[in-house]
C-alpha cells in the first residue's frame with residue numbers, strides 16, 4: 094500500500110527539529126532509518142501529515158567517550174554500532190547484539206535511536222539498554238533531560254518521550270575489567286525478531302556474583318529488567334540449581350503475546366532458557 098501524502102521537512106539541527114515538532118504536534122513524525130515507521134505508514138497504522146527527517150543532523154550521529162561516559166548518537170546506525178572500535182573495546186555487548194538485529198540491509202539504515210524510540214517490545218535495544226543500565230538523553234523545547242532505560246518504556250509503542258521531544262543520545266558506562274556479557278536471542282531465522290531473548294551483564298568477586306543485570310526482549314508488552322532474578326544471584330556461586338531458580342524468577346514475570354513465533358507458554362519457557370544461556374556465556378567471559 095502507498096501511504097497518504099505528507100509534507101517533508103529536513104532540519105539541519107536538533108533545535109530546528111524540535112521547533113518543527115512543537116509546531117506540528119501529533120501531526121508530525123520523526124524519520125530515522127524508516128525501517129519501522131515506513132511499513133506502519135504504508136499499512137496506514139500511522140498517517141503523519143508531516144515527516145521530519147533526522148538524517149541531515151550531524152550532531153545526532155557517532156560514538157564518542159566524554160568524561161568517562163560512552164555517548165552514542167541516536168542516529169548512529171546498527172552497522173556503525175557493529176563496527177565501532179570504541180564500543181568493541183569498551184561496551185562489547187552492543188556490537189555483539191547489533192549483529193543479531195535484522196539483516197545487513199536493515200542494519201545499514203536502521204538506527205539505535207529509532208529502535209529504542211519506537212517502543213516495540215520485540216526490538217532488541219530496549220532490553221540491552223536496560224542490562225547496560227543506559228541513560229537516554231531527550232531534547233525538547235525547554236532543553237534536555239535524562240531518563241534511565243528502565244523508566245523509559247511504558248507499554249507497547251509507549252514511552253516516556255513527549256510529542257515534542259527527540260531522543261538525541263544513549264549514554265552507557267564503559268565495562269569494568271573482567272565484566273562478562275552476552276545476548277542470547279532465539280529467532281526462527283536470520284533477520285527475524287526474537288521469540289525470546291536475554292541480555293546479561295555480570296561481574297564476579299571470586300566465585301560469587303557481585304553485580305548482575307538481566308534485560309528481557311519480547312516476552313511482555315515492553316522490554317523488562319528481571320530485578321528479582323538478579324537479586325537471587327547476588328553473593329552466590331553460579332550453579333545449575335541457581336540457574337534454575339533464576340529461570341523460574343524470569344518466567345514468573347513473562348507475559349508474552351502469542352503470535353507465529355509461538356504461544357505464551359513456549360515463549361515464557363524460552364525466556365528462562367535464554368537467560369540461563371546468557372548467564373553461562375557471560376560467566377565464561379568473566380575469567
Ligand SMILES: Cc1cc2nc3c(=O)[nH]c(=O)nc-3n(C[C@H](O)[C@H](O)[C@H](O)COP(=O)(O)OP(=O)(O)OC[C@H]3O[C@@H](n4cnc5c(N)ncnc54)[C@H](O)[C@@H]3O)c2cc1C
Nearest residue numbers: 123125126127128129130195203204207208210216217260
Ligand atoms: C525485516 C526487518 C527485520 C527487523 N528485525 C529486527 C530485529 O531483529 N531486532 C530489532 O531490534 N529490530 C528489528 N527491525 C527493526 C529495525 O531495527 C528498525 O530499524 C528499528 O525498529 C527502527 O529504527 P529506524 O531508525 O528505522 O527508525 P524509524 O523507523 O525511522 O522510526 C521508528 C519510530 O521511532 C521514532 N523515532 C526515530 N528516531 C527517533 C528519535 N531520535 N527520537 C524520537 N523518536 C524517534 C519515529 O518517529 C518512529 O515513530 C527489523 C526491521 C525490519 C524491516
